[in-house]
Every structure is written in C-alpha cells, then in structure tokens.
Amino acid sequence: MSAGAAAIADRARAVITAYAEAQLTVATAESCTGGMIAAALTDIAGSSAVFDRGYVTYSNAAKIDMIGVDAATLAAHGAVSEAVARQMAEGARDASWASVAVSVTGIAGPGGGSPDKPVGLVHFACAGPHPTRHRECRFGPLSRAEIRTASVQVALDMLLDALRVQPAV
Template identity: 55%
Template sequence: MTRGGALDSMTLARRLGEALLHHKLMMATAESCTGGGIACAVTDIAGSSSWFDRGFVTYSNAAKSEMLGVAPTLIEHHGAVSEEVVTAMARGACARSGADLAVAVSGVAGPGGGTPDKPVGTVWLACYLAPAERLHCRLLRLDGDRLAVRRQTVLAALEDCLALLAAYRT
C-alpha cells in the first residue's frame, strides 16, 4: 500500500492478471502519454504472458492511425486527447491484436503542451471489453509533474480494467 491507502501498480497488476485468468481473457494496451508504462506494470508480474498479449505505444497521431486504425479525421476534429480518440484506440487495440480487453490512454503529461482547454494533467482513459461490448471511458485531471501524471495514469488504468472485469459475467 502507498500513502492514503491506494494500491500500488504491482498489487493492481497482479489482481488484474488473476481476474483475466479467471475469465480466460487476454489483454492489450494502447498508450500515448504513458509510453508503455501500463504494459511495463503488467509485464512486471511473473506469468503475465498467460494473460497479456501486447502493447501498442502510439505516441504520435500517425501511430494511432497506422497501428490502431484511428481515423485521422477523428484526431483532427477532436484532438488526440479526447474521449473519441481513446475509445477508438481501445477498440482498435482489441481488433488489431485479438485481445479481449484493451486499455487506452492519451493525455498531456507536461511540463509543456497544455492548453486552456486541455491543461497539463488532462488524460482521457478508455477500457474496452470486447466479449461483452462494454466500454468505460473517463477524463482524469491529475496534479503533479510529468512523472506523477504518468504514474497516476497507470494506476487509474489498472483500476479501471479491474472494475470493468468485476462486472463481467462469462
């Protein structure tokens, strides 16, 4: 446990792996602002190859389109840091990998790059559970420096995947 009673990434990733194994599901990640941090957290768990398929690090807009099939017009219209784009990223990660669960994140980690509409610490997160066609998406407004924003995003992604799986009935 960390300060304030929050679970650490190792504990969350272990629980996520147990839930995926229980349901016989595989997972993929589609990451922008975390640069592979979610994939790193889950692959820190021994045996994760039984439930983790792959990670897409799609830092550029072109990568989001080429690797995940996100329409360039969607990015142009809504911006890379948007509900619409992370939803497309999560769905694209499942479609391009064959995984059952995907988590996608795109945000402004800082220290620069923020705008009045999307200041530093703005992150969109989406989890998509393909077998149930269930999607969970939320906007995070995080505090701290670049490292803190990225760490908080990884934790939120693991927590949201766990919550989505908790409601899943096979």
C-alpha cells in the same frame, strides 16, 4: 519501492490474477504513458497467460497506422479526447487477440497544455465484451512522472472494473 510503485505492482498483480481466472486476455494502447501499463503488467510472473500485446502510439501517425484511429477524429477532437481514447481502445482490441483493451491519451507536461486541455488532462477507455467505457481525469499540477504514474493506476483499475461489467446482450 515507492508507494506509487507498490500500488501499481499490487494492481497489476490483481489484473493478472483476475484475468487468468476469467481466461481473458489484455492489450494496451498507450500514448502519454509510453508503455508503462504494459511494463507494469509484464513485470508480474504469469503475465504471459494474460497479456497479449501493447501498442505505444505516441504520435498521431502511430495511432492511425497501428490501431486504426480515424484521422478525421484526430483532426476534429485532438489526440487528447474521449473520442480518440475510445478509438484507441477499440482499435487495440480489434487489432489484437485480446478480450479487453485499455487506452490512455493525455498531457503529462510540463508543457503542451492549453486552457481547454491543461497539463494533467488524461482520457482513458476500456473496450471488451461490454460497451466501451470512458474516463476523464484532471490530475492537476502534478509532475510529469506523477501524472504518468497516476494514469497507470487508473488504467489498471479500469481493467479490473471491466471484469465487473456485465456483457451487453
């Protein structure tokens, strides 16, 4: 097992354990990772107690149809943006039975980048019983596989961090 795969497995195991102990559930909304976060979580024994569902919303139409991302938001900001990542996480949480949802949308390359949105730009959001949180990463000149792997690690970390955030009152 590669170091990246081992790190993902360790993080996924930590998410499953922590959410099971907290009696909370998880959903994912993935674009550039294409279901890799859901796969990492469901690779862990006992994940059925925690993992509700995953949405692979690679196209803009899927983002709109499956998890309610606003077409106007996509038109104004593009799929790879903070606004869309937030709507993806909130939409996945609202469309599922999950307590917390994490989303990822980015440019994994090797093509598709621009000066404003280069390859390696990835936006994440996590929605749950706390205000939705956003994170932007610029992974730089990594390979497609490396960007996707790094994105899974960040998303799993955000799920762990969500348990440390106090709910809004």
